[in-house]
Amino acid sequence: MGYFDALLAKVNRGFAQSSVGRLFRLEGSGHENALPGSRFSTEIRAGLTTFFTMAYIISVNAVIMKDSGGTCVCTDETDPTCLKDPAYNECLLEIQRELITGTAAIAGFATCLFGLFTNMPVALGPGMGLNAYFAYQVVGFHGTGNVPYRLALTAVFAEGWIFVALSLLGMRQWLVRLLPTSLKIASACGIGLFLAVIGLSYPAGIGAVTGSFPAPLDLGGCPPEFLDEFGHCTGEKMRNPQLWIGLVFGGLLTVLLMAYRVKSAMIIGILVTSIISWPRATSFTYFPYDEQGHSRFEFFKKVVGFHPIDKLLRANDWNVGANPGQFVLALFTFLYVDILDCTATLYSMARFAGVADAAKGDFPRSTIAYCTDALSISIGSLLGLSPVTAFIESGSGIAEGGRTGLTAVTTGLCFIVSIFFAPIFASIPPWATGCTLILIGCMMMRQVIAINWTYIGDAVPAFVTLMFIPFSYSIAYGLIAGLFTHVVINGTIYIIEKASRGRLLPEDFDKREQWHGHVSESDFFRPLRSFAGFFKVEKQNSVSTSRGASTDQFQKVDEEMVTRPEHVYREK
Known part of the structure; x- marks a missing residue:
């Protein structure tokens, strides 16, 4: 053993024997339910891997949510979407910067909280798919939907607390069972296609596809000066250099990196595309020599800085009587989709880590896990964000050896640090993230064979x-x-x-x-009893053993599960 290995072993041993090591049940901590193979260095590395795998959410979520218009008001009667209104677009830039801060903040807070309370290596953040539904369907592009942005935030806030109640009462499992299995899988695949369409279109993606008439879709990819007021290309299709920069570096490069199993392939593709797009003296720059380009560049030059949340903080509209029907539809759609998404992801991650109970279809501390997620949903709405959920990218950290909540806490701290690099994340162009959305859609579509x-x-x-x-x-x-x-x-x-x-x-x-839509009567209040029992035991003993999984539950993740990510999505 070399000097470095000996030093690392000493650090791992010392950390495991500390009170923090016992809290996370690291191997060698002396805890009777210590997790085999869980070491300080491994957990830190796994947490960093998870962060770099899902760091794209900071910029991608801001781009998607910005398209809702946020709290900006469009007053141009001749252009209901205000695509070419300088004042409106300047407001959108400010909204995007606040969304970057909010996304990083809620991901950091929720992930740290989740790691501490559940001791699971799972990261949380604003969910892909749910943010698209929020921005493009509920609120609509630039506020052209049926529900105003502020009222939609209230629906998200209410959803979080309803989710808490459902989790404590045990109705969550029944609601999940109610939907046929093939429809559950199809909805996830459909969301993947939805994200791919967004990634292909303008202005949140690479712009390769646009709406048209009389055909519903048409080939796009034209320079901005050839876009009409409806976003249709009038000429020069597929000749926008920004499109090709996005396809080559954000798409092809990322795919090749993924093919060779390079860690953080998506974030590398986004960064390379962004860096290439930053020089101003190019035809594909994100900082053109116009008013909007100057504003972007001035903010970008700050590099490090904290951008406060002013316009979006507590922007909720509590007057739900103005649009009761649409409010209720949005509320229950958020609730049902989030229950399905969060339940499937958390169970898959627990199974991937070797702690799931296949017979019961559950995992240790599941009630606390769902309540933590639900609390994060409501807090996120106060920051102007769509629902928070567990991220499937957590599987990358588990594949790196992450087994405890220390992995999640590491990921959460990375997100908190990223808050102070808002100028960098705000300067990531949409053609840098468009192909990422397409690739995420591709990965979500892999589940289709299970239908x-x-x-x-x-x-x-x-x-x-x-x-x-x-x-x-x-x-x-x-x-x-x-x-x-x-x-x-x-x-x-x-x-x-x-x-x-x-x-x-x-x-x-x-x-x-x-179809398994039934549930026994005793199932409804069992989570509430378990939840109360957990905190009772924790109060009596500094380290709870009643909720821990026995060591024989923690199985080694075989090579097939690591190399075939579809096992994360599908049940055996």
């Missing part, structure tokens, strides 16, 4: 859900369309089956998915 394509009663509703989400530009409408199709098709088949006394059955009926 039951054999039986048409499962396949058609799943396909309807998958297609309706991107084509209707709405997660809510996609879920509604899928559920409606599922009820009509399978309800009709059920009636025919009963009327014919089982003699008339469709092809492959025996291969249909079994």
